[in-house]
Amino acid sequence: MDTFGGSADSTFKIMDAIQSSTVPVIGYVYPAGKHAFSAGTIILMTSDLAAMAPYSTIGSSQPVIGSQPTNESKFVNAIIGKLTAQAELHGRNSTQVARFVTHNDNLTPEQALKNHVIEVIASSPEDLLAKANGTKVSTLKGEVVLNTINAQIIKYEPSLRANLLGVLSDPIVSTMFLSIGVLAIILGLDHPGFGTEVFGGVLLILGLIGEGFNVNWAALVLMGIGAGLILFELHVHGFGILGIGGVITLAAGMVLLVAQPVTPMLVPTSYTTDIITTLSLMLIPIIALFGFLMFKAFKATKMKRVLSKYPVGKGRAVDDISSDKEGYVVIAGEYWKAKSSTLIKSGSAVKAVGNKDGILSVEQITEETNNRAEQL
Numbered sequence: 001m002d003t004f005g006g007s008a009d010s011t012f013k014i015m016d017a018i019q020s021s022t023v024p025v026i027g028y029v030y031p032a033g034k035h036a037f038s039a040g041t042i043i044l045m046t047s048d049l050a051a052m053a054p055y056s057t058i059g060s061s062q063p064v065i066g067s068q069p070t071n072e073s074k075f076v077n078a079i080i081g082k083l084t085a086q087a088e089l090h091g092r093n094s095t096q097v098a099r100f101v102t103h104n105d106n107l108t109p110e111q112a113l114k115n116h117v118i119e120v121i122a123s124s125p126e127d128l129l130a131k132a133n134g135t136k137v138s139t140l141k142g143e144v145v146l147n148t149i150n151a152q153i154i155k156y157e158p159s160l161r162a163n164l165l166g167v168l169s170d171p172i173v174s175t176m177f178l179s180i181g182v183l184a185i186i187l188g189l190d191h192p193g194f195g196t197e198v199f200g201g202v203l204l205i206l207g208l209i210g211e212g213f214n215v216n217w218a219a220l221v222l223m224g225i226g227a228g229l230i231l232f233e234l235h236v237h238g239f240g241i242l243g244i245g246g247v248i249t250l251a252a253g254m255v256l257l258v259a260q261p262v263t264p265m266l267v268p269t270s271y272t273t274d275i276i277t278t279l280s281l282m283l284i285p286i287i288a289l290f291g292f293l294m295f296k297a298f299k300a301t302k303m304k305r306v307l308s309k310y311p312v313g314k315g316r317a318v319d320d321i322s323s324d325k326e327g328y329v330v331i332a333g334e335y336w337k338a339k340s341s342t343l344i345k346s347g348s349a350v351k352a353v354g355n356k357d358g359i360l361s362v363e364q365i366t367e368e369t370n371n372r373a374e375q376l
Helices: 008-019 039-046 073-089 094-102 109-114 125-132 160-168 171-190 196-211 217-236 241-258 269-302 367-375
Strands: 026-029 035-037 049-052 057-059 136-139 142-145 315-317 327-331 334-339 349-356 359-364
Touching (some): 008 073, 026 039, 026 125, 039 057, 039 094, 160 171, 160 196, 171 196, 171 241, 327 349, 327 359, 334 349
Parallel strands (some): 334 359
Antiparallel strands (some): 327 334, 349 359
């Protein structure tokens, strides 16, 4: 094992699997210098034979809810009870085992062996099997003498699905997917036809899977309403009230979504603190950039033209445009919504000939049009 810990539910499932195993289970903190904190320590104490590699560490098993360690007696006492029961079954020091939870004790291999919470210190799996051979261990089914002298070591690698879930479960990856997904959906809804909203939806779903949350549909609806209000504000050129309300609603939905998991985590407090710090450092620039873009967008909707009703000069069609299909054009470095009495393909040269309610009327610039303009 080499772990900072994990969720309480997963830990208890692993404990149940060890206890119901038809063969003895050896827990081994390996390689040298690694650690099995919190849930890792609990799993090690459940093992029929506990072993550690040199310079490894175990301990720090106080449960954590969110980012804060919990002293809730109902949950803490339940973990202590399970641990001490395992210690008594395997003939280990139940007092020291309980201190892993109550005092967050950390032990080196030598200290753990001296305090009778492990049975073996081994430098490699081969060394472990050699030292474990002939050892009598206590299981729920009775005492068993280990015969490991000729044991074959078979390595099991995680499946592709397990590796993918492992990547998605990384707090940094899942949070980035959620953040980028929401922004991509907003961008895609405002600029349809590029598939950005689909890309954002996929990232959002992957982020939710990685977070392991029970999807809160109310929170998702709030996020959708918030995004809709922001888009509506951008289109109607209002006074900013809808946009501000959209940002607040979107933020509320995200907060409710993130606030869903209340399952205690068996990880060290320092680990969750580091994760929160890292995520904050990553999300603050994203939020600041999004806020700046929103400010510029709102500011742009308020600007009034003084010299002309529409931009002058040659531009380019970003989308296909016709009389019944609006699209975007860029003229003089500005993006405008536009219509045309004829079909204009994306990428064609265009010029503005009118402006009605903020939507340009444009014509395609052809070689004949250019020649006529030059003659004039």
